[in-house]
Amino acid sequence: MASSNKSTQFELSLGTPAPRGSAAPVSAPGAAPKPQLFLLDGMALVYRAFFALQRSGMKTRDGHPTGATYGFLSTLLKIYESYSPDYLAVAFDSREKTFRHKLYSEYKANRPEPPEDLVSQLETIFSLVRAFNIPVLKEPGYEADDLIGTAAKTFEADCSIYIVTPDKDMSQLIHDGVRILKPGKRQNELQLYGSTELEEELGITPDQFVDLLTLTGDTSDNIPGARGIGPKTASKLLKTYGSLQNIGNNLDKLTPKNRKTLEEFLPQSDLIHDLVTIRTDIQLDITLDDLHCRQPDGGELFRILDRLEMRTIAAKLPALFPAISLPETEPAAAGPVTDTPPGPHPDATYRLIDTIEEVEELADHLATLEGFAIDTETTSLNTFEAELIGISLSWKARQAIFIHCTPDGLQPEEALRPLRQVLENPDIAKWGQNLKYDILVLRRYGIDMKPAGFDTMLASYVLDPEEPHNLDDLAANYLEYRTTTYSELVGSGRKAVPLRDVDPEALRDYACQDADIALQLRETLKRKLDNEQKLEWLCTNIEFPLVNVLAEMEYHGVKLDTAHLKTTSDKLTTQLGQLRERIHATAGEEFNIDSPKQLSAILFDKLGLPPGKATKTGYSTNVRVLEELAPLHPVARDLLEYRSLQKLLSTYIDALPRLVNPSSGRLHTSFNQHITATGRLSSSNPNLQNIPVRTELGREIRKAFIASEGRLLLAADYSQIELRIAAELSGDQGLIDAFRNHEDIHSATARTVFGTDEVTADMRRKAKEVNFGILYGIQPYGLAQRLNIAQKEAKSIIDAYKNTYPGLFSALQSIIDTAAETGYVTTLLGRRRYIADLRSRNGNIRKGAERAAMNTPVQGTAADIIKYAMCLVDRQLRENFSGSTMLLQVHDELIFETVDAERHRLEEMVTRSMTEAARVCGLEQVPVEIDTGCGQNWLEAH
Numbered sequence: 001m002a003s004s005n006k007s008t009q010f011e012l013s014l015g016t017p018a019p020r021g022s023a024a025p026v027s028a029p030g031a032a033p034k035p036q037l038f039l040l041d042g043m044a045l046v047y048r049a050f051f052a053l054q055r056s057g058m059k060t061r062d063g064h065p066t067g068a069t070y071g072f073l074s075t076l077l078k079i080y081e082s083y084s085p086d087y088l089a090v091a092f093d094s095r096e097k098t099f100r101h102k103l104y105s106e107y108k109a110n111r112p113e114p115p116e117d118l119v120s121q122l123e124t125i126f127s128l129v130r131a132f133n134i135p136v137l138k139e140p141g142y143e144a145d146d147l148i149g150t151a152a153k154t155f156e157a158d159c160s161i162y163i164v165t166p167d168k169d170m171s172q173l174i175h176d177g178v179r180i181l182k183p184g185k186r187q188n189e190l191q192l193y194g195s196t197e198l199e200e201e202l203g204i205t206p207d208q209f210v211d212l213l214t215l216t217g218d219t220s221d222n223i224p225g226a227r228g229i230g231p232k233t234a235s236k237l238l239k240t241y242g243s244l245q246n247i248g249n250n251l252d253k254l255t256p257k258n259r260k261t262l263e264e265f266l267p268q269s270d271l272i273h274d275l276v277t278i279r280t281d282i283q284l285d286i287t288l289d290d291l292h293c294r295q296p297d298g299g300e301l302f303r304i305l306d307r308l309e310m311r312t313i314a315a316k317l318p319a320l321f322p323a324i325s326l327p328e329t330e331p332a333a334a335g336p337v338t339d340t341p342p343g344p345h346p347d348a349t350y351r352l353i354d355t356i357e358e359v360e361e362l363a364d365h366l367a368t369l370e371g372f373a374i375d376t377e378t379t380s381l382n383t384f385e386a387e388l389i390g391i392s393l394s395w396k397a398r399q400a401i402f403i404h405c406t407p408d409g410l411q412p413e414e415a416l417r418p419l420r421q422v423l424e425n426p427d428i429a430k431w432g433q434n435l436k437y438d439i440l441v442l443r444r445y446g447i448d449m450k451p452a453g454f455d456t457m458l459a460s461y462v463l464d465p466e467e468p469h470n471l472d473d474l475a476a477n478y479l480e481y482r483t484t485t486y487s488e489l490v491g492s493g494r495k496a497v498p499l500r501d502v503d504p505e506a507l508r509d510y511a512c513q514d515a516d517i518a519l520q521l522r523e524t525l526k527r528k529l530d531n532e533q534k535l536e537w538l539c540t541n542i543e544f545p546l547v548n549v550l551a552e553m554e555y556h557g558v559k560l561d562t563a564h565l566k567t568t569s570d571k572l573t574t575q576l577g578q579l580r581e582r583i584h585a586t587a588g589e590e591f592n593i594d595s596p597k598q599l600s601a602i603l604f605d606k607l608g609l610p611p612g613k614a615t616k617t618g619y620s621t622n623v624r625v626l627e628e629l630a631p632l633h634p635v636a637r638d639l640l641e642y643r644s645l646q647k648l649l650s651t652y653i654d655a656l657p658r659l660v661n662p663s664s665g666r667l668h669t670s671f672n673q674h675i676t677a678t679g680r681l682s683s684s685n686p687n688l689q690n691i692p693v694r695t696e697l698g699r700e701i702r703k704a705f706i707a708s709e710g711r712l713l714l715a716a717d718y719s720q721i722e723l724r725i726a727a728e729l730s731g732d733q734g735l736i737d738a739f740r741n742h743e744d745i746h747s748a749t750a751r752t753v754f755g756t757d758e759v760t761a762d763m764r765r766k767a768k769e770v771n772f773g774i775l776y777g778i779q780p781y782g783l784a785q786r787l788n789i790a791q792k793e794a795k796s797i798i799d800a801y802k803n804t805y806p807g808l809f810s811a812l813q814s815i816i817d818t819a820a821e822t823g824y825v826t827t828l829l830g831r832r833r834y835i836a837d838l839r840s841r842n843g844n845i846r847k848g849a850e851r852a853a854m855n856t857p858v859q860g861t862a863a864d865i866i867k868y869a870m871c872l873v874d875r876q877l878r879e880n881f882s883g884s885t886m887l888l889q890v891h892d893e894l895i896f897e898t899v900d901a902e903r904h905r906l907e908e909m910v911t912r913s914m915t916e917a918a919r920v921c922g923l924e925q926v927p928v929e930i931d932t933g934c935g936q937n938w939l940e941a942h
Contacts (some may be wrong), residue, residue, distance in 0.1 A: 172278055390404045549871060678860045
């Protein structure tokens with residue numbers, strides 16, 4: 001029991017109570033509805049908002065994170081809108097340790113520090129709560145749960161209690177007068193959760209919930225439960241025996257496993273029971289009248305919301321609180337709208353057509369336009385399997401047409417016939433979201449749609465690569481509009497229906513919405529790009545033209561030698577078996593090498609090797625740990641090799657043949673333009689970027705990529721492009737001269753760093769590690785790990801490097817300093833990456849941000865160069881080469897398939913185009929070199 005002094009923090013301003021709403025709870029027949037008291041679990045709601053919204057990158061224009069604040073405010077306003085509460089309070093945890101820490105010293109010992117982007121928003125959230133004149137409940141030594149539990153107990157006779165929380169532990173407080181409002185899956189959705197819902201979910205009553213928590217424990221609070229008993233088993237036991245005490249009285253009736261577990265657990269169950277029980281008997285010196293809803297301080301609220309750039313939130317306040325009104329000058333920017341109902345805008349006009357006559361009339365109209373937005377609806381995300389269900393088109397905001405194709409009606413081929421000319425007309429721009437998908441779908445039907453005039457996904461990516469780029473988020477963030485999502489259209493899980501079976505009108509609205517929203521987003525994003533000329537140039541000259549280039553590459557695919565991979569797989573399987581036997585022999589017993597638990601027992605218990613940091617399931621045996629152990633014991637070296645070989649076997653050697661398309665007989669990877677923060681392309685299914693370059697197995701994998709019969713593969717690779725970019729960025733004369741003199745840069749570095757003209761292979765290897773490592777902010781410890789040398793020697797090498805190329809280091813530091821001021825770094829062409837943690841008080845976080853700041857201009861410029869080169873090369877291929885095709889892009893390398901008659905001309909054209917791309921993208925002082933090769937397979941050509 002807390003002391004009786006008035007320690008509860010209580011923050012109020014006097015004012016007129018807000019009017020009661022009509023959303024009164026059910027009362028006894030003939031009885032007046034009880035007033036409603038809403039108790040908000042403050043930190044739990046803030047945390048949920050942070051992880052739901054802040055990870056999407058919400059922030060003000062000056063980089064201050066706002067996701068947690070916006071999410072918390074949205075939930076608060078939802079309560080005002082839907083319930084017009086009579087009484088309201090927010091409970092927050094106090095900073096002091098609680099009585100639970102005294103009971104159990106390990107309580108919450110595994111809790112990580114809260115993310116800095118969350119902590120930086122807390123004072124603002126507290127200020128907003130004060131501006132809303134909402135009472136705040138705090139009590140030293142107790143948590144928000146206990147304060148809420150006590151308030152609910154204290155006022156349940158007078159009010160219907162609603163506890164607003166995502167925390168499942170609060171379920172123990174549920175009974176007739178107390179229910180929970182849980183944030184739903186959709187942002188700003190509140191779901192009522194009472195005893196019925198609890199029983200449906202867990203099969204127990206609220207009175208049994210503390211016993212269930214006692215049995216299962218709470219990993220988030222580091223509270224142990226009965227080993228091996230999860231919620232399902234605990235629920236089953238409680239349904240059978242009613243309570244934990246009765247379970248203990250019937251141990252002889254349990255399975256041997258459960259009996260043994262509970263015999264071990266029950267002696268400590270009283271302690272666990274106390275830890276998980278929410279207190280309801282704290283002395284709180286408050287009355288119900290203290291919790292009365294009051295008018296907010298409008299002036300203060302608008303000042304804070306203006307600073308947070310939350311125009312949408314601010315605009316809602318006058319309707320909720322008539323006594324306040326918007327200031328004459330509204331805040332400048334809006335947060336995303338997530339609480340508007342999904343579906344077409346009330347003013348939208350969406351039309352469905354399903355006859356060839358209507359399509360012909362539409363095609364005639366499209367031919368008169370400069371461009372239009374397009375979106376396809378299909379049966380699959382796999383473009384080589386997707387069947388066309390319909391096409392939506394929009395050329396005027398809030399207007400769209402959906403061409404509906406059905407098995408017994410208008411056929412896709414029939415519908416596309418009159419549209420072919422306009423879809424293939426390069427003078428009529430096509431706009432949309434992720435246009436590459438639509439291009440590939442239409443290619444299956446013989447339509448070569450071009451050009452990709454504006455892709456909203458890529459425009460968003462160029463504006464800020466780490467923001468969300470899906471259509472739903474873009475609509476919310478830029479148009480303040482909540483779309484109907486795909487899962488809302490078709491359902492989810494077992495209840496999901498095929499898209500063909502969706503009601504035609506619902507499908508029409510969904511499809512037209514996508515084209516309409518893409519059209520509206522184009523206008524909004526284009527204005528933003530127009531204000532940033534360098535970013536607009538990137539979109540117009542690189543990202544948008546690249547869409548058609550990548551679509552062509554994906555559609556064409558590459559031939560794979562599956563027989564070679566099968567032979568390689570057999571050899572590798574034998575090698576893995578031999579490694580397994582050697583590991584077992586070294587360990588002195590057989591065990592499951594792939595089991596972290598068994599491996600941990602061998603390494604740390606039996607062999608006595610020093611363990612690293614403990615995890616929830618024991619000591620880690622990951623690659624980093626094994627690398628540290630490798631100098632200490634041969635078993636660690638063998639394990640590293642085993643894992644490396646096993647990964648290559650499962651990821652590439654055995655997986656690649658399964659990815660060959662049965663209809664084309666070729667491998668079709670997917671190139672992603674909008675994934676990496678640096679601008680680099682990535683690839684998936686398979687990820688070609690991770691194929692090792694220098695290992696024997698990596699070479700065997702490359703050997704499996706072959707030319708079609710009667711053709712050759714040609715590879716063209718930028719030589720040491722990142723180091724050349726670093727030289728250009730830094731202006732370091734030593735680096736520039738080395739490249740101008742066509743020196744081997746690693747040998748040149750070794751000569752100056754080690755002070756000798758006789759450079760050994762080992763010296764060159766070390767210099768190479770430093771050359772590339774410096775661009776990633778490598779420190780002596782990291783270099784020592786890579787080179788397997790003493791940290792002192794690594795430091796001396798880095799110091800010598802600094803003396804050799806001082807301009808490079810000063811340039812890298814300048815990049816960090818500038819980024820700390822502006823919030824972003826840029827490539828030579830102006831591509832941006834926002835980096836928020838350069839001023840972090842956490843040293844590790846700050847160092848990581850600094851490494852990203854140093855490396856991004858180099859990697860990003862390399863990305864710009866290879867992408868622009870692909871656009872230049874593609875234009876030449878279309879115009880001047882009938883027998884050559886660009887197949888793949890991997891890092892700084894392009895791979896082509898060609899005929900012998902075009903080979904030398906192709907090599908010259910590609911070299912010329914790649915050189916020109918580097919010059920246009922900013923390499924003016926430093927020359928580039930292109931290595932080319934030709935062969936029957938990728939290895940020969942590399």
